[in-house]
Amino acid sequence: MASSFSSSDSLYDFVVKDGNGVKGLMDSGLSKVPQRYIQPEEERIKIVGTRKHNVSPIDLSKLKGPNHKKVVDEIVRSVETLGFFQVVNHGVPLELLESLKDSAHKFFSLSAEEKCLFSPGVSPSTKVKYGTSFVPDKEKALEWKDYISMGYTNDEDALQYWPNQCKEVALDYLKLSSKMVRKIVEILIENLGVKLEESRIEGLLGTKLVNMNYYPPCPNPELTVGIGRHSDTGITVLLQDHIGGLYVKLDKDDNNNNHGGWFEIPPIPGVLVIIIGDIFQILSNGKYKSVEHRVRTSTESRVSIALFNSPKPTEKIGPVEELVKKDGVAYYREVLFQDYINNYFTHAHYGKNSLDFAKST
Ligand SMILES: O=C(O)CCC(=O)C(=O)O
Numbered sequence: 001m002a003s004s005f006s007s008s009d010s011l012y013d014f015v016v017k018d019g020n021g022v023k024g025l026m027d028s029g030l031s032k033v034p035q036r037y038i039q040p041e042e043e044r045i046k047i048v049g050t051r052k053h054n055v056s057p058i059d060l061s062k063l064k065g066p067n068h069k070k071v072v073d074e075i076v077r078s079v080e081t082l083g084f085f086q087v088v089n090h091g092v093p094l095e096l097l098e099s100l101k102d103s104a105h106k107f108f109s110l111s112a113e114e115k116c117l118f119s120p121g122v123s124p125s126t127k128v129k130y131g132t133s134f135v136p137d138k139e140k141a142l143e144w145k146d147y148i149s150m151g152y153t154n155d156e157d158a159l160q161y162w163p164n165q166c167k168e169v170a171l172d173y174l175k176l177s178s179k180m181v182r183k184i185v186e187i188l189i190e191n192l193g194v195k196l197e198e199s200r201i202e203g204l205l206g207t208k209l210v211n212m213n214y215y216p217p218c219p220n221p222e223l224t225v226g227i228g229r230h231s232d233t234g235i236t237v238l239l240q241d242h243i244g245g246l247y248v249k250l251d252k253d254d255n256n257n258n259h260g261g262w263f264e265i266p267p268i269p270g271v272l273v274i275i276i277g278d279i280f281q282i283l284s285n286g287k288y289k290s291v292e293h294r295v296r297t298s299t300e301s302r303v304s305i306a307l308f309n310s311p312k313p314t315e316k317i318g319p320v321e322e323l324v325k326k327d328g329v330a331y332y333r334e335v336l337f338q339d340y341i342n343n344y345f346t347h348a349h350y351g352k353n354s355l356d357f358a359k360s361t
Pocket residue numbers: 211213227232238240245246293294295303304306
């Protein structure tokens with residue numbers, strides 16, 4: 001029984017090292033959250049008084065047609081002020097979205113032994129990884145989350161190495177979402193008034209990863225987090241299920257229409273969330289924003305499926321020269337994406353500290 005863990009270390013071993021995950025912990029008959037998962041007061045998420053961000057999703061099908069300019073403006077404005085937006089008519093069929101959620105549940109309902117076939121060191125590919133929390137050995141409080149991360153190299157490898165329960169749908173999601181991502185990125189780059197070579201755009205979107213997140217039911221949601229506050233790296237396409245729990249941190253807007261702070265993004269069926277990550281804030285010399293976000297747990301299980309689009313490790317990321325000239329200052333230095341990502345994965349989630357790595361000194 002989980003409740004009989006004699007120490008925090010034996011619990012850690014059971015969850016992290018032995019690969020039972022939070023799911024295994026819950027299945028072992030837990031009735032209250034272990035100390036190791038209890039967040040400090042300031043990181044806990046209170047449901048009472050939650051403010052919701054109820055802004056209509058952007059209809060991407062209208063990019064073709066007379067309203068093209070209006071849609072482009074909406075996208076740009078969202079990225080400049082919020083760092084995220086939601087989309088409908090995004091080119092990913094609704095049945096595929098349903099299958100993705102089903103397949104995530106199928107994978108996480110496997111036994112620990114089966115899931116552990118994808119643990120680091122055991123997994124047939126270094127690009128496929130089953131795990132729990134984010135960087136458990138660096139975290140004071142663990143995150144209430146298990147995940148399977150599927151890195152893309154080519155279709156053949158994906159179909160060979162990704163888990164059978166989800167490989168086909170995850171690959172379809174990657175392919176179809178990538179078309180939309182490409183369109184959005186072209187719009188964002190054009191709006192900066194620069195022209196990038198095709199090879200540079202491909203380089204900026206050259207690392208693709210489908211992550212399925214599983215947040216088991218939690219006996220004390222008020223004490224835990226599913227994912228702590230963080231910003232993403234490049235551009236993320238996120239599918240959340242009907243449970244809800246995604247929060248974004250917003251600045252006060254120019255008209256003081258909201259008071260800033262945390263807002264929940266209620267799930268809307270068929271809608272995808274586009275999350276802008278740090279590299280767009282860097283490239284645009286701060287014109288675009290990466291959005292700080294986090295996930296609440298609940299007494300019900302929740303899944304989310306993210307397609308992370310990031311640069312190739314060899315890509316250099318710095319503010320676009322033309323913008324630095326115009327602004328008279330570079331707010332960020334040029335970093336090798338590999339260095340940025342090494343830093344990203346050696347720290348526990350803590351707000352936008354991942355971006356500080358590239359700040360000019
Ligand atoms: O589960 C969610 O809604 C968000 C997931 C997320 O932020 C991430 O995987 O980076």
